[in-house]
Amino acid sequence: MSGLLQRLFGRMPIGWLQLTHRRGRFIAALAGVAFANVLVFVQLGIMNAMAAATLRPYDFFVADVMISAGDANALNEGGNVxxxxxxxxxxxxxxxxxxxxxxxxxxxxxxxxxxxxxxxxxxxxxxxxxxxxxxxxxxxxxxxxxxxxxxxxxxxxxxxxxxxxxxxxxxxxxxxxxxxxxxxxxxxxxxxxxxxxxxxxxxxxxxxxxxxxxxxxxxxxxxxxxxxxxxxxxxxxxxxxxxxLRIRAYADAAQEDLRYQQTRRPTGIIFGFGVLIGVLVGLVIVYQVLSADVADHLREYATFKAMGYGPMFFAGVVVEEALVLGLLGFAPGLVFGAAILSLMGALTTLPLTMTPGMAVTVFLGTVLFSVLSGIVATRRLAAADPADLF
Incomplete structure (x- = not known):
């Protein structure tokens, strides 16, 4: 891993070495990121299942236009026509x-x-x-x-x-x-x-x-x-x-039903907040780990700063750590998330599956928010005087 990162960054992988120096903290951090990924995967899986279940009955029929009562926000709600x-x-x-x-x-x-x-x-x-x-x-x-x-x-x-x-x-x-x-x-x-x-x-x-x-x-x-x-x-x-009356194209009626379920029904709103909570948990975990690592190595960073290294160097080191946490934490999160969704799907008969789109979305989100946490964690170094850091 050290050799791969050295070729990637063109320098010694300081971030990787700092993370793995304390293996217990490193493993706990990866577990935390994986847990946050599992939360997001499960909530996204439920949201996708709700969308599929909402649209499913529309597939039973072949129509172009649907006329419904004014209060018919969903297929099974509203008055008669x-x-x-x-x-x-x-x-x-x-x-x-x-x-x-x-x-x-x-x-x-x-x-x-x-x-x-x-x-x-x-x-x-x-x-x-x-x-x-x-x-x-x-x-x-x-x-x-x-x-x-x-x-x-x-x-x-x-x-x-x-x-x-x-x-x-x-x-x-x-x-x-x-x-x-x-x-x-x-x-x-x-x-x-x-x-x-x-x-x-x-x-x-x-x-x-x-x-x-x-x-x-x-x-x-x-x-x-x-x-x-x-x-x-x-x-x-x-x-x-x-x-x-609500007179709509049949396809529009299906999409309006879906939006209603996702944005106005309690279940859709709760699942949306579940995704947000999972993202926030991941942000907090990565930020806490990186902040603690920066605090533990203030003297080393002060030495680098006194030698003339600028803010981009420190940001690169911490972003390197964030990328390592995000990438290595994603893999177990993907495995456990897919297993949990498969088990829930078997028990509930809901279409709960891991999709390539979900995996790509969570992967990119994990990397993005990990890097964002790393940038935030370097703010103390950016404006500090080397003497203060000692």
Missing amino acids: ARQWMLQAFADPDVVAGMGLFVGTAPWDRGEKDISLNTLGVDPAQPRFLAPEIAADAALLKLQGAAILDRRARGLPREEAAAIRPQTPRSFETEGRTVTAMTTFAGGGGFGGDGYMIVSDQTFLSLFPARRSGAPDHILLQLRRGADATAVAARLRTLISDDS
Whole structure:
């Protein structure tokens, strides 16, 4: 390591030698930096999982424009939308098809613990609005009480989910009704439920008798090929007479839902602060180590300063130490962070994985903040007189 640093800096690796002179402190410092990296990795992993879980249900459908109630900040929040607005939307020449989407939550009592299923009611006669995997089985939903179940639902054993198919359906009770899962699709648990269940709009209304067929939660629209969804949404806002509605391109609705979850929901804000806390912990640890090292070697620095070495030399030494701490502390942080995320993902079925983007971001952040801490730690040397340092 000394030889590599000497070739890199073109001088004796003073920073490395100073750090390794007291191995116990050096190992503790690396552990502290690794711990800060693990904190950041875990929080970033959770934030990414929340983003993936938020956007996942939007992938179940194929639409260009979505009409929602004014207070519908998320797919499963807000009031209902009168179906008559879908009929008004057909007055726009670019709108070619529409479907009401019903959203609710149904519990599946499995004895030890309920499974909370985000239930989506769709029109099985319009498979064009469904993702290919779901559309292939849409005809099964025409049977009253039939459902397509999320095989990745949290709490549902994989072998039990694998056995569900049209020849061997699985019936269960929810909301006082019997639902029969005819087949499965790949959904996944999120922060607002353990999984998903797709049923026909008529089955949905039987599960939630307080709901009305003329008032779905959202209206999905498909446009003619080549039409601009944003431009059509703007026209529909002037065409439809209810000014309170949120009429957006379908992709924009998904991104607005994500921003809402990240910036206005408590979970998103907490995870964001978790990342910030991890960064601050790393900054404090590196700064404390470097400050202590500078204090321990004041006489040596004073000698160098009396010999005519300037501030850039001292900054280079301390930045060298910061780089060593950041680089060597990152590696164990990456390993332990990936292991913890993998374990959490297996236990929660959330998409908690280490991504290359996360690794690069945390690596660059670790190096940057380590160097910043090193620069701050040299401020005492920059203005001090050599005589004062002795």
